[in-house]
Amino acid sequence: MSSTREVVRDAGEGVWSGDDGRGERRRLARQLHDELGGALSTARHSLEAAVSAATTPTAATPTATDAHATTGSLTSPDSPTTSHHTSAAHLAAAQRALAEAARQNQALVGGLRRRAELPPLREALEAFLAGPRPRAGLGVRTSVEVVGDERTLSERYREETFLALREALRDRLARSGARQVDTVVRVTRRWLYARVTDDGHGPATGSAEALRSLTDRIDDLGGRTRVTPGTPTGTLLEIHLPLRRHP
Numbered sequence: 001m002s003s004t005r006e007v008v009r010d011a012g013e014g015v016w017s018g019d020d021g022r023g024e025r026r027r028l029a030r031q032l033h034d035e036l037g038g039a040l041s042t043a044r045h046s047l048e049a050a051v052s053a054a055t056t057p058t059a060a061t062p063t064a065t066d067a068h069a070t071t072g073s074l075t076s077p078d079s080p081t082t083s084h085h086t087s088a089a090h091l092a093a094a095q096r097a098l099a100e101a102a103r104q105n106q107a108l109v110g111g112l113r114r115r116a117e118l119p120p121l122r123e124a125l126e127a128f129l130a131g132p133r134p135r136a137g138l139g140v141r142t143s144v145e146v147v148g149d150e151r152t153l154s155e156r157y158r159e160e161t162f163l164a165l166r167e168a169l170r171d172r173l174a175r176s177g178a179r180q181v182d183t184v185v186r187v188t189r190r191w192l193y194a195r196v197t198d199d200g201h202g203p204a205t206g207s208a209e210a211l212r213s214l215t216d217r218i219d220d221l222g223g224r225t226r227v228t229p230g231t232p233t234g235t236l237l238e239i240h241l242p243l244r245r246h247p
Contacts, residue, residue, distance in 0.1 A: 040102045047095040052090040064145045118155070121185055122146040126163050129169065137173025141180045148187030153243065160217045161185070161241070162193060164225075167214040168196045169236050176200030176235060192223075192241040211237075 119123055125144045133140075150158060165183060172181045178200030183192045217223050223241035230236050 037102070037105055040098055040105060044095065044098045044102060044179065047091055048096060051088060051091045051095055054091055065237045099138060102137070118159050120146070121150055121158060121162055121165075125165060125183060128166050134174040136175070140173055140178055142169075142182070143180075144183045146185045146187075148185075149241050150185075150187050152189065153187065153192065157221065157241070157243065158193065160221055161194065161239070163216045164217045164239060165194060165196065167211060170213055171215075172196060172200070172235065172237075176202075188243075190243055192239070192243060194239040194241075195232060196237040197230060199230070202233065202235055224229070 046234070071162050083105065119127070122144050129142045129144070148246060153161070165185070169181065169183065176198045178198035179200040184225050185192070211225075211227065218241060220241055221241055222244070223239060225237075225240075226238045228236050228238075
């Protein structure tokens with residue numbers, strides 16, 4: 001298993017690998033939870049036991065010599081009693097520090113998991129379209145419509161649909177020569193249907209290869225894609241995806 005240091009070091013590598021880094025952030029969150037969180041928990045429990053043992057008085061019977069020296073031993077900075085309480089204070093401080101580290105770790109894990117979650121499809125697609133574009137797509141108008149309750153989709157289906165549509169939009173903005181590109185997603189109890197249409201010059205050379213990952217994603221989910229020339233111009237890209245109860 002890779003160390004937390006290695007995971008943190010490599011955390012940026014997946015940011016532009018096709019899923020905007022969500023998979024990498026999920027892996028980092030798991031690693032922090034399983035490795036760092038587990039270590040902190042073990043250390044905290046060990047310190048709790050040490051503090052408990054250090055602050056529990058022993059049931060020893062003092063001898064006459066011990067009784068004679070009681071007053072001096074209580075006031076001596078080097079006495080066992082003083083040392084005992086000093087150790088307990090240090091252990092208590094360490095316990096508080098570890099508890100705070102555990103809280104910080106949990107907050108980091110929670111933040112990473114929230115960042116890893118895909119927002120609603122319309123919001124995610126519009127955020128992509130509002131970002132940097134290829135020069136050919138700078139003046140292209142776009143619209144996104146999502147109909148139906150996407151909460152019925154599993155997270156995997158939502159994410160794969162988003163990535164597929166993003167690839168389609170990236171291709172259309174770069175190659176279609178269109179002035180308008182529209183995206184519609186419809187979700188029913190049994191099907192997800194999505195289409196991307198444009199008013200450009202039709203499927204361009206290179207589009208088929210560029211959309212290979214899109215087709216593969218949908219195929220892996222048991223769906224199908226189709227790219228056809230529009231009427232009279234442009235391109236129609238369609239996604240038909242049957243929804244399973246337990247994908």
